[in-house]
Each structure stands twice: as structure tokens, then as C-alpha cells.
Amino acid sequence: MRVSLLPARLQAALRCPDCREPLTFSQAQHQPDDAGAYGILCCPTHVYPVIDGIPVLRTGRVSVQDHMTGREEVVGPSVAELVSTV
Numbered sequence: 001m002r003v004s005l006l007p008a009r010l011q012a013a014l015r016c017p018d019c020r021e022p023l024t025f026s027q028a029q030h031q032p033d034d035a036g037a038y039g040i041l042c043c044p045t046h047v048y049p050v051i052d053g054i055p056v057l058r059t060g061r062v063s064v065q066d067h068m069t070g071r072e073e074v075v076g077p078s079v080a081e082l083v084s085t086v
Contacts, residue, residue: 006025006037006039006050006053006055010055011023011025014041014055014057016043016045016046016048016057017057017058018045018046018059019043019044019045019046021043021044021045022043023041023042023043023048023055024041024042024043025037025039025040025041025050026039026040026041026042027039028040028086035052035053036052036053036054037050037052037053038050038051038052038086039086040083040086041055041057047083048079048083049079049082049083049085049086050086051082051086056079056082058079059079060078060079061075061076061077061078061079062076062077062078062079062082063075063076064076
């Protein structure tokens, strides 16, 4: 089943973690057939990617971390790189 938008209930609850303004979802032009939504969430001053239906509400790099130790295992892309890719 293809999901083309974030659920309205989730979108209504999301706020920018920096300025607390509501976030608006813009769907990416091309969506994978068997995946969640891709696009961006933005407020007047910040932009965050949505990857496979998961909002990435952080800044800096999105690295893979060990959940037990918190140690970075794989250095990931920056949020800005993810936004430009979506």
C-alpha cells in the first residue's frame, strides 16, 4: 500500500523543535511505490526531511548509533543533505 501523505493527526501535532511553530508537510514529487511518505516539513525558519514516513526533527548529522551505548557507529548525512535529496 502506498502512503502519499503524513497522517493528518500526526501533522497537526508536529511542532518545530527550535521555534515551536507548526510544521507544514510538502510531499516530494516522486514517491517510491512501496514506502512511506517522502518530503519536507517546514516552518517559517526551519526545514526538516521526512524519510519513509518518519520525520527527522533534528539538526546536524543523522548518524547510526548503538542504542545501548549511544556510541556513533556510522557517520550519516547531514539534515541539509537529506532535505536536498528528498
